[in-house]
Amino acid sequence: MLKFLPFLLAIGYGLLMMRFSVWRTKKMLAEQSQPLRDPGLLALAQKMAVALELPQIKVNVYQIEAVNGLAAPDGQIYLTQGFLDRKAKGEVSDAELASVIAHELGHVALGHTRRRMIDFTGQNAVFVMLSALLNRFLPGIGVWIANMISGALMAHMSRRDEFEADAYAAALLVKAGIGVGPQVSLFRKLSALTGAAGAGTPAWLMSHPKTDDRIAAIEVLDARWREA
Template sequence: MLRLLPLLLAIGYGLVLWSFSARNLKRQLDSRSRRLRDSHLQPILDRLAAAMGVAEVPVHVYEVSPVNGLAAPDGRVFLTEGFMRLYRDGRVSAEEIASVVAHELGHVAHGHARRRMIDFTGQNALRAVLVPVLGRLVPFAGVWLAGLISTALAARLSQRDEFEADEFASALLIKAGFGTGPQISLFEKLDRLTGSPGAAAPAWLLTHPAAEARIRAIRSNEARWR
């Protein structure tokens, strides 16, 4: 039992840290967000709602500058003010905004927030197991290697979630009559719009897959479905 104590403590620590982070995020979102109201975007959102068979797709604007979308742990969908600024400037179309919303709805539909909580606690548990083992095998570098391995695993799991959300978005966009064109066109220009360097880190350490890989997967899915 004592041998399992570090593992149990790591799992408990992960659960507490995740819970704290989720509560903190909710407070930030509640205090710095507003309901999206846009006469040109509303018909687009209504088409997504009709394709899903629901009355509406509520979207909120998170008043921060980075360009991003977010599916909160409580199921709400957010677009950042930075994304909305690109839309108002004409650099992102209404249909491309719809593709972001559809992607975040994919995270909600697949329960990725709950899965990431499990993944996060598992990552902490894996690190707790690897640190003493690698510390004995590779003195001084063991802790660093344990962190690298657990980070790579977390990135792999996060990339899986992104591909799943992309697949859901593609199906929803096709059903709503938009097709996957807006999804692909946004990925083609997203790095340029956000200033994100495509090769800032090895692909297996990135939490989001490379845009080229996502575009290939979208086209492959669409060809298979059609």
């Protein structure tokens, strides 16, 4: 039993960190958000709700300047105030922001938010175990190598989730009569909107796939649906 103790402690540490992360995220979002009140965007959200046979889709506005959308651990959907500010300036459209909502709905519907919490636990466990092992043979740099390996594993799983959420969003946008055009056009703008964050980062270490790869995957799906 004792030989499994380090592994069990690593899992316990991961679970503890996961619970703390979920609590902190929910608290932060509750304190810094308010319901979306934009009429044009709410109308498109309602179209998607009808397509999903739901009474409505609730969207919240997270009061930060960054340009982003997110699905919280409890399944709530958020757009940042920064995204809405860009819309007010005419830099993005209602339909493009609707594609962000559709993407985040994909994360919720496909269970990504819950799975990411499990993945987070696993990442912490891998990091703790690898750190202990590698530090025996590579003192000083073992922790750095362990962090790089566990981070790369998490990034790979995150990229998979992004492709799946893109596909879900594309299907929903088509069903709602919005189409994939706004989804593709927003991706083409993302580098400028976000300041090309991560431009020099190797693809295998990025938590999101390359934009061109995401656009290509959506266009393949759209072409397949049109042929069908």
